Amino acid sequence: MAERAISTVPGMVLLLLAAALASQLVLKALEPHPAATGADLPQAPPITALRLASLGEPIAAANLLSLYLQAFDTQPGISIPFKDLDYQRVEDWLIRILELDPPGQYPLLMASQIYSQVPDEKKQRQMLDLAYRQFLLDPNQRWRWLAHAAIMAKHRLHDLGLALRYARAINQHATSAEVPNWAKQMHIFVLEDMGEYETAKILLGGLLASGAITDAHEARFLTERLNTLQAVEKSSSMSEK
Numbered sequence: 001m002a003e004r005a006i007s008t009v010p011g012m013v014l015l016l017l018a019a020a021l022a023s024q025l026v027l028k029a030l031e032p033h034p035a036a037t038g039a040d041l042p043q044a045p046p047i048t049a050l051r052l053a054s055l056g057e058p059i060a061a062a063n064l065l066s067l068y069l070q071a072f073d074t075q076p077g078i079s080i081p082f083k084d085l086d087y088q089r090v091e092d093w094l095i096r097i098l099e100l101d102p103p104g105q106y107p108l109l110m111a112s113q114i115y116s117q118v119p120d121e122k123k124q125r126q127m128l129d130l131a132y133r134q135f136l137l138d139p140n141q142r143w144r145w146l147a148h149a150a151i152m153a154k155h156r157l158h159d160l161g162l163a164l165r166y167a168r169a170i171n172q173h174a175t176s177a178e179v180p181n182w183a184k185q186m187h188i189f190v191l192e193d194m195g196e197y198e199t200a201k202i203l204l205g206g207l208l209a210s211g212a213i214t215d216a217h218e219a220r221f222l223t224e225r226l227n228t229l230q231a232v233e234k235s236s237s238m239s240e241k
Contacts, residue, residue, distance in 0.1 A: 041072055041089045041090065041093075042089070043089055043092065044089065044092040044093045044095070044096045045096070047096055047100070050065075050096060050099075050100060051100070054100065058100040058101055059100070059101045059104070061100055062097045062098075062100040062101035062104055063101075063106075065093065065096065065097050065100070066097055066106050066107065066110070069090070069093045069094070069097070069110070070110065070114075072085075081118075082114070082115055083118040083119060083120050083123065085115075087115070087123045087126055087127075090115060091111075091127075091130055094107040094108075094110060094111055094130065095130075095134075098134060102137075102138065103138075103141060105141075105142075105145075108130075108131055108134055108142060108145040109145065111127045111130050111131050111134075111145070112127065112128065112131045112145045112148045112149050115127045116128060116152060121157065124156065124157065125157070125162075128149040128152060128153060128157075128162070128166075131145045131146055131148075131149045132146055132165075132166060135169065135170075135173070136169070136173065139169075139170070139173035139175070140174055140175065140176035140179060143170050143174040143179050143183055144183070146169060146170055147166075147167075147170060147183045147186065149166050150163045150166035150167045150170070150186055151163070153166060154190065154193070160190060160193055160194050163190050164190045164191065164194065167186035167187035167190050168187045170183050170184060170186060170187075171184050171185070171186070171187050181215075181218060185204075187203070188200050188203045188204050192229065197229050200229055201226065201229040201230060204222060204225060204226045204229065205226060
């Protein structure tokens with residue numbers, strides 16, 4: 001069958017074809033692109049499935065999952081704010097990664113220093129609480145993340161009660177000699193911020209008397225702090241009379 005030359009096609013037909021093509025292009029351009037949302041983060045698989053999938057390399061699998069989770073907010077053509085992510089699913093992923101690699105520190109770094117920075121107090125508290133619960137499972141290895149949580153509770157949330165809870169947990173449970181004294185002493189300074197001068201003074205005096213502080217510069221600093229507390233307490237007592 002011979003093909004017809006385009007010149008033989010009526011002009012009206014060509015015009016209609018051109019209009020149809022233009023309409024298709026316009027509709028395609030106006031068509032909304034599929035958008036990723038925070039809810040697109042899938043549920044974390046069961047730990048048993050992840051261990052099987054790791055093929056005997058749980059640390060490597062944990063690292064890959066950390067990269068997957070951290071990169072999830074950046075997808076082709078879209079950047080998802082952390083605050084729009086489903087934080088219960090984020091928490092579940094972080095816990096799964098820790099279950100694969102318990103000595104790993106990166107999931108708690110993400111919880112306390114990345115996901116806790118969103119302008120949403122509920123989600124901030126959720127991440128700090130995750131750091132607290134995971135700290136209790138391995139205090140001597142995870143104390144630094146709870147110390148960061150205590151600082152954030154004090155300065156970002158302005159919740160001295162929560163900061164004191166976290167600081168006391170470090171003092172009570174992080175017993176290794178490798179845990180620095182400043183972390184073990186945080187609760188004393190939080191008590192001072194709360195105006196609990198008598199309690200702070202007793203704890204600080206007991207710490208100095210115990211001989212646990214062997215560094216001369218640290219001992220001098222704490223002694224000066226104790227003298228300051230005593231002066232503040234004395235001033236408060238005189239003003240009340």
